[in-house]
Amino acid sequence: MIRRTEILLAALLIPALAAADTRYSGEFDYKTFESSKSYFAGRSTAQIDHLCKTGEHASTEDLEQCEHRDFERAQAQLDTQLSVLKSLVDKADKFLVEYDEKPLSLPYFSKSRDGWNQYRDNECYTEAYMMGGASEKYIRFWDCMASLTNAHIKDVKQTINDWNNP
Numbered sequence: 168m169i170r171r172t173e174i175l176l177a178a179l180l181i182p183a184l185a186a187a188d189t190r191y192s193g194e195f196d197y198k199t200f201e202s203s204k205s206y207f208a209g210r211s212t213a214q215i216d217h218l219c220k221t222g223e224h225a226s227t228e229d230l231e232q233c234e235h236r237d238f239e240r241a242q243a244q245l246d247t248q249l250s251v252l253k254s255l256v257d258k259a260d261k262f263l264v265e266y267d268e269k270p271l272s273l274p275y276f277s278k279s280r281d282g283w284n285q286y287r288d289n290e291c292y293t294e295a296y297m298m299g300g301a302s303e304k305y306i307r308f309w310d311c312m313a314s315l316t317n318a319h320i321k322d323v324k325q326t327i328n329d330w331n332n333p
Contacts (some may be wrong), residue, residue, distance in 0.1 A: 191299075191300045191301060191302060191304045191305070192300045193272060194296075195303055195305075196207075197288070197308065197312070198233060200305075201232075202235075202239065203232045203233075203235045203236035203239055206235075207232065207234045207236075213279065215233075215236070216273050218233065219233035219236065219237075223285055227302045227303070227306070231305040231306050231309060232305050234305070234308075234309030234310050234313065235305075235309045236314040237309065237310075237313040238309050238313040240313075241312075241313045241316040241317050241320065244316075244320055245316050245319060245320050245323065247323055247324040248320055248327065249280065249323060251327055252276075252323055252326060252327055252330075253276065254275075254308075255327065255330050255331075256272050256276045257273065258270055259272055260273050283319065284324050287312065287315045287316065287319070288312075290311065290315060291308050291311035291312050291315065292308070294311045295307055295308035297313070
């Protein structure tokens with residue numbers, strides 16, 4: 168009788184444990200994700216590069232942070248390019264102000280930045296959440312973020328080039 172009870176109890180607990188929340192369950196806010204610099208603290212750049220390139224002896228969390236690192240690098244490049252583009256927008260607005268022209272472009276530039284960030288975030292959350300509770304969820308998320316950011320860098324560079332070479 169005890170044996171049957173133990174089997175029945177185990178049968179009832181297994182689905183409950185299988186459905187338990189993991190770090191990959193539910194929503195997450197990527198802005199609260201630990202920075203890759205902090206995560207990889209104590210490792211040399213060469214060690215990190217090797218780990219990220221080969222995946223040798225890497226945990227899932229290591230691989231997540233490798234992708235996160237790629238995104239952080241892309242975001243830094245995008246920020247630099249956007250700074251250049253913003254200075255061109257500012258210059259154009261100063262010209263418009265001199266001739267009492269309206270509307271100015273900077274408010275729309277700012278809105279476009281916010282809109283693009285929202286598009287990127289939502290697109291990548293969609294990809295990640297389609298995976299459910301899979302352990303590769305954050306790897307996919309950060310890869311998406313880096314890919315979209317790198318593509319946007321090309322677009323921003325082209326806009327700068329077009330503006331400087333009419």
